Structures are given as structure tokens and as C-alpha cells.
Amino acid sequence: MARSTTAADGNGRADGRVRLIDLARLAGVTPSVVSAVLGGRAGDGPGTGSGTVRVGAATAARIHALAARRGYRPDAAAQALKGCPSTVIGVLIGAESTLANYERLAAVERLADERGHRLMIGQLHDDPARTADYLRDFRARGIAALLCFHNPAPRCDAVLRNLFREFLPADAPLGHAHGLVFQTHSPIRGAHVVDVDRAEGVRQAVAHLLAQGRRRLALVLNAPPAADPLMADRWQGFIAGLAEAGRKPNPRRVWHGDGTFPPVPEQAAAAVRAVVDAGGADAIIASNDIWAMALLRILRRRGRAVPDNVAVIGMDNLYAAALFDPALTTIGQNNAAFARAVLDLLVPPAGGAPIPPGQHITVPPELVLRETG
Amino acid sequence: MARSTTAADGNGRADGRVRLIDLARLAGVTPSVVSAVLGGRAGDGPGTGSGTVRVGAATAARIHALAARRGYRPDAAAQALKGCPSTVIGVLIGAESTLANYERLAAVERLADERGHRLMIGQLHDDPARTADYLRDFRARGIAALLCFHNPAPRCDAVLRNLFREFLPADAPLGHAHGLVFQTHSPIRGAHVVDVDRAEGVRQAVAHLLAQGRRRLALVLNAPPAADPLMADRWQGFIAGLAEAGRKPNPRRVWHGDGTFPPVPEQAAAAVRAVVDAGGADAIIASNDIWAMALLRILRRRGRAVPDNVAVIGMDNLYAAALFDPALTTIGQNNAAFARAVLDLLVPPAGGAPIPPGQHITVPPELVLRETG
DNA sequence: CTGAAAGCGCTTACAG
């Protein structure tokens, strides 16, 4: 099949696709003019600034109308090849992660679309070689920015770190990459981190429980605070919340697992025996919603009424949290605020101040009150 | 910042990116040879087929080693501009849809990656103008294929249908688009549909419940079968399953809502009153997991033991189904099989027979037995 | 102020 690129084909290609040159022919101007008008680089009258091209208002209007009527969009590949900044954000999601990241992905997509960007996704499997493949592929595709919903630090070798660095603006080829955002932790210097303020979330939960008259608060952690910074955050928030009321944590009501996730029933049972049976807790703050659900299951089997007997508060506000019976009170991850922070870093509004590397943004959590506490 | 494209820059650009021409210089061959070798179009010896280029085995090995060592990937924009087939699949997801589609998305991504493809995502909002924007954007980006996790039919105007048609292989510009797959229903002729066999899923659920000794089976539908083809499927499966045991549905144990979703507690309560209190049901097949959870909530409040008193089976196998207490028995959507069917249509293995337009593939469901039935 | 021309990085038909 031969392409018809003869002069007879004056108003479009055989396959119906409209190119800039077709628009130019139809409007009776040169491609340069169409490019300038549609790219917003055309002005009219003497007040026109530098860098713009003088095009009559009538001509500009005609070109805009033509482009709209034909549904013209400049070919992304041609623009990319010419060096125009990409409008695709790569998003890497830990494959083993819960659906919380997909809920967050949806929030990011919504906002990215508003700012004219698309998301290209990939799943990571804790395998540095496969992660490197994704990064090389994203680089070859000219990805504008990278968002990583996964902590590759534990298995991040030098090769991988170098590949991540290519998405830093400073090292990027001619502004090809706009930035790199990690969640909670970055394996390299210079990348941004957007994190939810877990400590503040737990602090709010503590304050809420105390205001309800609960006095024997328990904390159930997935791992020892010393072994996991994310657990340390929860622990700090727990201490801070109690301190505000002149209280201190009771060690009998602080339990931690060995890092196994999701918890097996035996672990949840052990936690309940420790903080409720032995510790006398009237409220439990769990590491996350999955843990909270596991605890609720045990509490029900042991005849402990929730929330009358024991309140339970989770973290993440999974979609499942609202469906659970009883519906879970939880520390929400505030996906909308997260998405805004990420996009303000990766797609800053034009004309804003440049963003220094290595920003660490903390997003406030939102306590979502339902039935369990 | 000026690009250094001088001859002195013999082994790469200043920014570290490696181009095909750099590889050619390093290997001491012309770009044509490198392109042929890396593209698998190079052969050696007299047995070389047509369309291939003769390149010595040693030279080919040297080029492969060089490319691997430098982490070379051809620039996707340049390949796209040259007319090479794209390896990006666009995925449109209904924004109002439950997370089931994101779980499915993950399954599709896993398989697409194995076949060298990336996913670019977008969310639809039941707004034809915004959907059209996504389609034009995907077209401009040279998307290889489109997968639509959303039924745009109710508000699909002529403009939108024409835009969808551009992703059909027949109308596509020179093989740019490989295909178009909808879920459950296509608004245009020629597109493929991949669907889960809901009727078969319900039939299996009925057989399972009968084998357990349940005899008073109920069906709770979100909408009248006549108003919603997806509900009609469930109804057909229900009849078929009962017929296999020489039984017929009892109208007192078939309830349907008015299409409102998700159900409000009053609707779930009405359904329980109808099929359990009045109908005497000892098992309920719900339209989906969300409905099943709503029913379980009501049953618990009314002191009906599940599954001893009444079994409940959902559909979708949401992530939340496994977390629920009691864990939900459900008709799973078999995301792995769904993903395989979609990719066999959109990225058929090389050398296979061409796929006729308008395929309708039905994926078998999988009954997931847990605690509720 | 307008228009022709170069060039982004590839692939491939074509000339030597």
C-alpha cells in the first residue's frame, strides 16, 4: 500500500489523518504560521512580545477554527523528536502493593489529565533487573517524569540508581525529564519525596479516641519501630497524641509483629491477646486497614463488641474499609492532596519559580470516621 | 545549552544518551547495519532469507554486546515517526467504576509487559466530549490499540463512534492501530468484545449451592433483567443451573432493584425481607460483591447466620471480598484469562493467522469458595 | 514581517 503524498491530496492524507501541513494548505499559509498560532507563539499588533510571531487576528482565528473542526492534534512523535517536552508521566507501582496505590493512581490521573498529561504505568516486582528494564524503556519513550509508588531501596543497586538519576531534571537531556517523585523514601539524592504524615494521622486518631473518653489506647504495629521507619512514624504520633493529654503509652498496650504482611490470623490473635486481654485496651490503632480488619475478625470471634467494648482505627482508607461490616474508621491517605503535591512537583504551573531538587512534601492525612471508632 | 554534535563527540552525546549512530561509530559499521542487527533483520551465511541483510556473525555479536553494555534502546519517537508499529496500548477506565477494573488493569499490564507493550491510561466520566478528547489524544500519540473498561454506549454520539472507529485495524493509518476491545459491549461494529461468562458463573454457583443441599435459592439483581443485559445474563445462568437439577426459579425468591448502584441500606433490607423473610431463601446469589456485602450486613443485623442459615455468593472477587468478615464466596472475574484474551486480540503473536474483526470472546469465570457459601 | 530549510533519530528503499 503506497501513501498518497501527491499534490492532488491537497486537504489531507488518504487515511484521513490531518497533518499540520494539511491545515496550512487549507488556510493558505505556511506551516510555520500554523505551528506558531496553535502553539500560542503568535501575536497581533505592536504590543507583541519577543519570541512571538506576528499573525493577523483573522488568520489566527481561521486556523484555530480549522484545527478544531478537523480535530487536529500535532503528532506527538514528531514533537518529541524535535525536542518538545513530553507530556507523559511514567508511574511505577509495586506489584505486591495493595490496591491503595491504584486508588491513588486514579487521583493522580484525574489531575494529570487536567494539566494535559497522560500516565504510562508499570509494575515492579522487587527485581532490580526488571525495574531497570522499565526505566530504560521509559527513557527511550521520552517520559517527562517518573512517579514511583514503591520503595526500591532495599534492592537498589548502582545500575538502578544511575537509571533513576536520569529522570532528575539536572541530569536530564535538555529538559526531557521534569522530575522524579518517590513515595515515603528515595534511594537517591535529589529526587522528591511526597509522603503522607502518618505521625500526624495517628496523633489525630489518638486525640479523637481520647475525646470519646477512651483511656486505654493500644497501638498494633506490623514491625518494630526500630526496624521500619514507617512504623516509627506511627509510634511517634502515638506518643505525641498521648503527650498532648499529659499521658504516656503503656508498654502492655503496644504490640508489634515481625514485619510479615498481610498478617496471618495467629498474629492478629496474638495482638488481641496482648493488648486487649492482657493490656485491657479500650481502643486499638492498627498499622493499616488490613491489620484493622484482621483484628476486627478476632475481636468478633472473642465476643468483644466494636466499638462499644473496643474501638479500632485503621490507616489507608481502602475502598474495602467503607464496605467492611462494621465500616472502618480509618486514617485516610488523602489521595487528592497527594496527587496535587505530586503534580505541582512534576508539572509545575508555567511561570512559577523553579523547584529545588530533593523536596520532601508531607501531605496531611484525613481521619475518616465510620463505625469502628 | 548547545548540543555537541561535533565529530569529536564520537562515542555518545554530551548528555550521555546513546543513539544508534553512536553505536555504529563504536562498532565501525554504518547505522543501517546496526538497525538491521538490533531489529532482527540481519542474517549470516547463504541460507539467509529475503528481506534480511547479510551481516557477519562476529559483527552482529559485537553490536549486540555494545548495545547491551550501553543499555541502548531505539528512540521510540523516531521509530514512531518512521511508521514503526507502536507498542503502547491505551486503556480507558470508567471513573465511576469500582476497583475491579484496576485489579484487571494490573493483570493486563503484567501480560502486556511480557509482550513488550506499555499501558497508557485514562479515566472516562460519561461525558462524550471528554472521551473524544482522550481518543484524539491517544490517536495523536500513535497508540497501538485501545482497551475500554467502560461502556460508552448510552451516550455515544456519531463523533465518538467515528473516533473509536479509527482504532479499528481496517481503518487505521497503515497499521498504526492494532485493534479495539470493549468489555461486555461495543458501541460500534467491528470492535472486539471480551466478556466474562456471567451466566456460566451463576450456573456454577447454583450447582455449588444445590450440591451443598441448599434447596431454596434466591437471586438478587440490581435491575430488572429486561432493563439490563448484564442482569439478564445472571438470570439466564440462574434458570440454567436450576434446570440442570430439574428445578425452576421461584418468583418469590427473585428480587430486583431499580438499577441504583451502589445499593443503599434500604434496598438491601427490602431484598432480604423479600427473598429471605417472605421467600424463605436458604441461599442468595447477589449481583456482585458490593451487593453481597450489603446483604450480609442486613442479615447479621437480623440475626441470620451466614452461611448456616443463609448462604451468600457475590460476583467480581474484589480485593475486599477476601478481607470481608465473613470472607465472601464469589464468582471471580478471572482477570488472568481476561488479560490473555485481550492481549491475544490486540498483540497477536507474530506469524499467527490474522484476526477477523468483531470477535466476541467469552472468558470462563472461576467460583472462589470462602466462608459465605 | 514572512517563508524556506534544516534537523530531531530512526528505518528502508535504492544506488553503487
Added chain:
DNA sequence: CTGAAAGCGCTTACAG
């Protein structure tokens, strides 16, 4: 059998 050259659709520095 090998290598130079054209061209994909844009944008932009440059010449008229």
C-alpha cells in the same frame, strides 16, 4: 553485499 540518502511530521533558527 555495503553504504549513502530520503523521509516520517513537526518546530525554530535563519535568510529574504
